[in-house]
Amino acid sequence: MGKMFAPERRKLIMDMLNERQRITIKDLSTEINVSEATLRTDLTKLEEDGLLKRTHGGAMLTDHLDSEISFSTREGKNKDEKTAIAKKAIEFISNGQCIMLDASSTALELARILADKNIKLTVVTSGIKTALELNEHPDITVILLGGIVKRGSHSLEGSLGINILNQIHIDLMFTSANGFSLDSGLTDFSVYEVELKKAMVNASNKVIALLDHTKINKNSIASFASIDQIDSIITDGEITEDFAQKLKDVNITITQVNPEND
Template sequence: MLSHTRKNKILELLKTYKQISTQKLEKELDVSGATIRNDLAQLEEQGLIERIHGGAVLPDKDEVDSFRNFHKRSEKNIEEKKAIGKLAKDYIKSGQTIILDASSTILYLIPYLSNCEKLTVLTNGIYTALEVKNEEDFNVILLGGIVRPKSGSVEGLIGSCMLDDISADLMITSSHGFNVNNGLTDFNFYEVELKKKMVSKSSKLIALVDHTKIGHTSAAQFAKTSDIDLLITDSGIEEDDVKKIKEAGIDIIVGK
């Protein structure tokens, strides 16, 4: 069983039982205690569980929902996201095929797309598609798959298969975390697999990452540092982080 599949199974079991022992997880998932403890440590780091003696429990429900609820995330760091979206528009050209992820940051880019003509836009974002479809000469493709409660994204193998014959000029994405060692990371293991495929089908990758996510690592990687052509962030970023990003070979633009 793959690591991300196993961690999602742990979360599903916790949702059912509210509290679960390490021994039960070992039996349910047929893995060693060391593997379970490592998984629990990573899930706790992301705020998705709380470890207790001999097992784990779910944390406060509101805290977990703050990670997963799209509308809550879209209300955070609004001015920073607006500044980032305004800068990102300059890298999108008429006639291109672009991939947009389901992040709340992307919503602040969409108003600027009206300056382009004849874009083909592929996205797994439900709200992204609803916003961008209003442009009459855009070809908007919503990738198929599973829609989960309180999520603004579509996930799963159907969307991945739809990308098989696609060659995109550009992917624009955000993430839950970024650092130069681990690249772009996110907390939704199923969506991460789809975003990996999106990255592989794009000629260029632009990351829109506000300063609160710089230096952090989430549960799973979907893009290596070497995959990123340009990172756009806001003025809250530390100078030391700017230096590290440049030294890693990534072009960076800082909004005001």
């Protein structure tokens, strides 16, 4: 295997972890032909980003990335912040639009609010729980993208649902992410889910990121939306003037919410 840059190595490490749940530095060194010292640096960085947990001689997926419990864990985390962000997101939606919701817990909060609104919409989603939340609304047509059901996550992944996106005009996509940075845009830890989210982003006229404060200035393993594909960010995070100006320079509008005043 040829020489790889750090992001390529770390993506490969996460691919292997997602497949095996745990890996050793010795095995990694043999399989990808990289020194153990370099791999220790990679694992330390990935642990700092919350993507894995270092163990003696290797690493394992952290509990919140374990597919058996990941969604229930994420759904309960920063609940007030996600609700406040979702309530603000409603203001971006107009009657008669076609919107896209990913399978994130923040998008699910938005769906729950929409379920009680007197509004006519078409909603395209990769989230099973999101689709069920809106299914009984008399004026909301729900389109659930096809794909492989990700165990424990209530989401669909893979490329099986991509073709239908070529037949639908999407006004707005609302998406969350594991991380957002100016260098990498929106990133996630599931390389399989990322492929579907890339297609969802490409099919949408505008992309609005719903990001609680834990996601800002954080990178995950794979990017699904670059800076120039993001139109707006809604967050409860603290935004410095410098960071806000950098977002403005790349034509991203930012809206801040305060959960305490919600």
